[in-house]
Amino acid sequence: MSENTTKEPVTVNLEWLSDCGGCHVAVVDLHEKIEKVLQAVSIQRCPVLTDIKGYPHARVGLVSGAIRTEHDRHAAEAMRENCDLVIAWGSCAVYGGIVGAGIVHSRNEIFDTVYNNCKTTGTHTSPSVEVSPLEKFVTPLDEIIDVDMYLPGCPPHPAFVFDALISLVEGRTPKANKRSVCGRCNRVMKKTSTDSIKSSSSGIPDPALCFLSQGYICMGSVTLDRCLAPCPTNGVVCTGCAGATMQVLTEPNRDIRTEIADRMSRITRIPRQAIVTEIERTAKSHYSYTMASSMIGEKPTFLINKWLKDAEASYE
Amino acid sequence: MVDIQLHDQSCRGCGMCADICPTRVFDYDDEKNKASIRHAEDCIACLSCAYICPSGAITHDNYRVVKNFYRDLTFCGKMEKFL
Numbered sequence: 032m033s034e035n036t037t038k039e040p041v042t043v044n045l046e047w048l049s050d051c052g053g054c055h056v057a058v059v060d061l062h063e064k065i066e067k068v069l070q071a072v073s074i075q076r077c078p079v080l081t082d083i084k085g086y087p088h089a090r091v092g093l094v095s096g097a098i099r100t101e102h103d104r105h106a107a108e109a110m111r112e113n114c115d116l117v118i119a120w121g122s123c124a125v126y127g128g129i130v131g132a133g134i135v136h137s138r139n140e141i142f143d144t145v146y147n148n149c150k151t152t153g154t155h156t157s158p159s160v161e162v163s164p165l166e167k168f169v170t171p172l173d174e175i176i177d178v179d180m181y182l183p184g185c186p187p188h189p190a191f192v193f194d195a196l197i198s199l200v201e202g203r204t205p206k207a208n209k210r211s212v213c214g215r216c217n218r219v220m221k222k223t224s225t226d227s228i229k230s231s232s233s234g235i236p237d238p239a240l241c242f243l244s245q246g247y248i249c250m251g252s253v254t255l256d257r258c259l260a261p262c263p264t265n266g267v268v269c270t271g272c273a274g275a276t277m278q279v280l281t282e283p284n285r286d287i288r289t290e291i292a293d294r295m296s297r298i299t300r301i302p303r304q305a306i307v308t309e310i311e312r313t314a315k316s317h318y319s320y321t322m323a324s325s326m327i328g329e330k331p332t333f334l335i336n337k338w339l340k341d342a343e344a345s346y347e
Numbered sequence: 348m349v350d351i352q353l354h355d356q357s358c359r360g361c362g363m364c365a366d367i368c369p370t371r372v373f374d375y376d377d378e379k380n381k382a383s384i385r386h387a388e389d390c391i392a393c394l395s396c397a398y399i400c401p402s403g404a405i406t407h408d409n410y411r412v413v414k415n416f417y418r419d420l421t422f423c424g425k426m427e428k429f430l
Contacts, residue, residue, distance in 0.1 A: 118430070173425070182430040195430045205430045214357030214402035219380050221360065241359060243401075252401030255429075278398060281423045285398075294401050297363055326422050 040073040041200050042089040046110050047078045048096030048103040049130045049169070054121035055079045055095065057186035064193050071200040086113040091199060095121040095186075097130040097323065098170045102163035111176040118180045118195070124172040125183040126274045127323020132315060133169045134323050135335055141165065169323045184257030185272035185320065191257050211276050212251035212269050213241075215260035220244055225299040228309050231268050242268050243295045248310060250317065253279055253290045272320055280326050286333070287317060311338045312345070349392040350408040353384050357404035364396035364405060372396075 047055060055078070061068060072091075076083045092114025098104055111117055122128040133141060142165075146157045172178055182195055191207065198205040213220070220241035229246040236242060242249035242263065250271035251263055257273040271287070279285050292306035310317050314335055321327040322335060351372065353364075360380030365373040373396070374385035392410035397403075 178428070180428050180430050181425065191430065207430050209429075210354065210357050210403040211401060213359050214354065214404055216359065219360050220401065221380070222362070241361070276403060277426055277429075278403075281418060281426055283417055283419070294361070294363065294399065297366070297399075298361055326419065 040071060041091060042073050042075055042087070043077075044075050044086060044089040044092045044110060044114055045077040045080075046092065046094045046096075046106055048094065048106060048124070048172075049099035050096035050121060050123040050128060052079070052095075054123075054186040057121075057184075057189055057192055060189040061193050062189070064189070068193065068196050072196065086110060088113050090115050092117045093120045094118065094172055095124050096172075097123040097127045098166060098172065098175050099130050099133065100163035100165055104166060104175055107172060107176050116179045116199070117176065118182055119172040119178045120182050121187060122183050122185040122272055122274050122320050124178075125181045125324075126321040126327070127169050127171045128185065128320055131169050131171070131321070131323025131328075132319040134328065135315065135339060138165045138167070171324055174325070182257075183255060183274045187257045187273070188259050190259065208256070209277050210256050212254045212256050212258065212260045212263065212273075215256050215258075216241075216251055216263040217260075218242070218263060220298060222298045226301060228301060228306065236266060238266060241298075243291070244298050246299060246301065248291065248295075248306070248313075248317070250287070250291065252276075252294055253287050270320075271317065274321050274324075275327060280324075283330060286330060287321075287327070288314075312342050314338045314342075348388070349390050349410040351384055351387050351390045351392075352406050352408075353382065354402070354404040354406075355381065355383075357402040358382055359402055361401060363399045363401075367395045367399050369393060369395070 074080060075087045075089055086109045092110045094110050094117060098107060119125045123130050142157045147155050195205050218241045219239060221244050223244045225246040227246055231247060236245050236247060247268050249268040251269035253276055254269055254271040255273045255276050262269050275287060279287055279290060288307050288310035292303045295306050296303035358381050362375045362382060364382050365375040370389040370391055372384060372386050372390050373382050375382050392407055397405045
């Protein structure tokens with residue numbers, strides 16, 4: 032303790048743009064370990080903890096959330112100006128996250144659905160004051176400001192947040208691995224004779240057998256492990272919240288749907304093309320976390336608007 | 348010489364690495380449902396196993412990286428900054 036108190040604490044600013052706020056809660060999820068962090072870190076601006084409205088100078092800035100509104104842009108720029116090191120924190124800041132699914136809708140469509148035609152409110156008018164106007168597109172943080180480090184996850188598991196914060200304080204490189212969610216899952220991936228794709232709500236999956244082997248589309252094999260695989264180990268398919276693996280992000284010829292289809296068609300009897308088509312049909316779910324990121328959203332083969340139209344047409 | 352490692356805990360036992368390897372580097376244990384590296388000296392660093400492995404459990408070191416021109420280098424540079 033004496034060693035830590037003699038050192039000047041590292042000043043940290045936290046900022047919250049367009050996201051759900053779960054990343055800030057992940058800091059509290061450090062439980063007792065937060066004591067260790069708070070000995071070495073001095074939290075200044077933090078929308079959920081402190082009442083500091085401005086942007087004091089800090090060594091580290093943790094920014095969660097995507098850039099969706101004009102306010103988000105200003106807040107991100109203010110963080111960049113006042114923090115020596117900016118970390119894009121959580122999937123929304125790194126890839127656009129769930130907010131990023133807004134790229135498939137125009138601003139008018141969004142305002143119409145949320146305010147003008149909302150079935151649960153009575154006003155039916157778009158706000159003209161206090162709500163910041165929307166930017167034209169949703170963008171990840173690094174398209175607006177320079178980002179020094181990325182910590183994806185929805186939210187990143189406290190183990191990774193703790194490791195990142197402590198390693199920054201101690202000046203060492205965090206030991207983040209590049210393995211996928213499958214690496215942490217406890218299911219066995221066996222070759223089976225399954226010949227049809229199942230929806231996540233049909234049947235009861237075998238808890239010991241890999242979802243892909245059983246015909247369920249699980250995104251574990253194309254998703255970076257920043258979660259310690261709580262979903263597949265508890266009977267829920269991975270939805271890819273921590274974003275795509277390095278090979279999907281860096282190789283233009285590999286994509287979420289083709290990677291899943293390659294593996295799934297090798298361990299089942301489902302044809303590769305049937306899996307690709309099914310993922311395209313449900314693309315808004317499978318690409319929701321990463322579609323605002325340029326490396327996924329701008330792939331020439333990523334035709335989300337066409338897939339959505341085709342899916343709508345098939346509903347009659 | 349190329350160095351190949353398999354992170355044993357991450358192996359899900361699909362056996363796809365053993366199927367895809369052109370030089371039969373891997374051994375597959377049917378009882379334990381685990382793959383293991385048997386002939387590391389035969390590895391030609393084609394990286395097929397690393398790409399097909401669902402867990403990303405297979406890594407290679409000390410191999411010659413071929414320059415390719417289709418990658419977005421700015422974007423790939425960002426990958427180095429992932430925590």
